[in-house]
Amino acid sequence: MAKTSSCQYIPTDTQKLGVAAIHGENITSIFKGKKDVIAVENVSFDIDQKKITAIIGESGSGKSTLLKLIYGLLEPHSGEVRYKGWLVPTRKDKLIPGHDAMKMVSQGFDDLNLYAKVWDNVASQLPNTNLEYKKTRTEETLKKLRIDHLAQQRVADLSGGERQRVAIARALINDPEVLLMDEPFNQVDAAFRDGLQHDIKQIVLETGLTVILVSHDPAEVLAMADALIVMRNGKIVDAGNPKDLYYNPKHPYTALLLAKSNIINATQASILQIESTKQVAIHQEWIDVEEQPNAPFIIKEIKFRGFYSEYVVGNDKINLHAIVKTKTPIPIGTGVNILIQDSISFSQ
Numbered sequence: 530m531a532k533t534s535s536c537q538y539i540p541t542d543t544q545k546l547g548v549a550a551i552h553g554e555n556i557t558s559i560f561k562g563k564k565d566v567i568a569v570e571n572v573s574f575d576i577d578q579k580k581i582t583a584i585i586g587e588s589g590s591g592k593s594t595l596l597k598l599i600y601g602l603l604e605p606h607s608g609e610v611r612y613k614g615w616l617v618p619t620r621k622d623k624l625i626p627g628h629d630a631m632k633m634v635s636q637g638f639d640d641l642n643l644y645a646k647v648w649d650n651v652a653s654q655l656p657n658t659n660l661e662y663k664k665t666r667t668e669e670t671l672k673k674l675r676i677d678h679l680a681q682q683r684v685a686d687l688s689g690g691e692r693q694r695v696a697i698a699r700a701l702i703n704d705p706e707v708l709l710m711d712e713p714f715n716q717v718d719a720a721f722r723d724g725l726q727h728d729i730k731q732i733v734l735e736t737g738l739t740v741i742l743v744s745h746d747p748a749e750v751l752a753m754a755d756a757l758i759v760m761r762n763g764k765i766v767d768a769g770n771p772k773d774l775y776y777n778p779k780h781p782y783t784a785l786l787l788a789k790s791n792i793i794n795a796t797q798a799s800i801l802q803i804e805s806t807k808q809v810a811i812h813q814e815w816i817d818v819e820e821q822p823n824a825p826f827i828i829k830e831i832k833f834r835g836f837y838s839e840y841v842v843g844n845d846k847i848n849l850h851a852i853v854k855t856k857t858p859i860p861i862g863t864g865v866n867i868l869i870q871d872s873i874s875f876s877q
């Protein structure tokens with residue numbers, strides 16, 4: 530029997546064919562309590578293998594719950610999750626929670642032994658039945674995560690970024706097919722994030738690993754993920770490849786999340802000569818301002834952001850945030866015309 534099937538745990542299950550590697554259908558997850566919380570509400574999704582998929586959304590939107598449902602740590606109240614067509618077993622099906630072909634790196638390094646050496650944290654995941662293999666495989670895994678030089682250090686003495694690499698090495702040493710990560714870059718200094726993201730991408734290319742990660746900061750995953758799942762209030766509001774979602778979001782929330790877009794209503798849009806019956810999104814980089822005395826709008830605020838400035842421009846009915854790259858700023862209070870290069874009109 531293939532190790533990826535779950536029929537060894539759920540004898541009544543039959544394989545569903547013609548669905549994506551990870552397939553969720555009408556999943557609802559409720560936390561029962563004084564007041565029930567519907568953390569995930571009737572979501573369906575498809576996740577391809579050998580790709581990086583990011584689940585993004587604001588805090589409390591249900592991302593971590595969805596990740597746990599995929600791994601089998603939580604039992605959905607209704608609906609089902611399948612891996613390679615087989616139901617993902619949960620606590621009621623097997624003693625040790627978590628799908629055998631998957632590994633999860635949780636938030637906050639709970640699994641790491643802070644006072645043990647890096648080597649031991651990683652090597653301890655392998656049995657002692659073949660010591661030669663254990664040694665070479667541990668070496669190889671530490672090298673892949675670029676932490677071989679830290680092998681003899683205690684995890685407690687490492688930086689957040691290095692600890693994250695140890696946690697990933699530990700998860701990958703047994704060659705899982707799917708790696709699940711909850712907010713993996715949270716504890717990693719901004720300067721080291723690019724490096725870690727690059728290395729994860731490289732591992733996916735080299736080994737065909739499937740990665741699913743959760744993030745509340747979409748900017749950091751736009752460059753990394755092959756596919757995004759956008760969550761809001763327990764629902765999936767958008768899904769697709771990052772570029773499509775950036776330029777053609779279905780939902781204003783996605784435009785706000787991915788592009789910090791200006792979301793305006795139809796009345797405000799008409800001030801800018803944009804016709805629409807619903808909300809409109811204008812990304813900050815789609816707005817140009819042009820100095821002109823007696824113009825209908827003024828510069829209200831300027832935020833220095835380094836290589837660009839963020840201007841707040843508008844009148845008493847509308848405020849827009851615009852990215853401006855000129856070196857000599859237009860002073861606050863100056864009259865300006867607003868030139869809109871592009872905009873998105875929503876149908877909902």
Ligand code: ADP
Pocket residue numbers: 560562566567568586587588589590591592593594595
């Ligand atoms: P996210 O990861 O997007 O921040 P979560 O999946 O952690 O969101 O949580 C979604 C919702 O479910 C939130 O309202 C949260 O408070 C609630 N929740 C999460 N875990 C529990 C739990 N163990 N008990 C009760 N409510 C929970």
Ligand code: MG
Pocket residue numbers: 592593594743
């Ligand atoms: Mg979370």
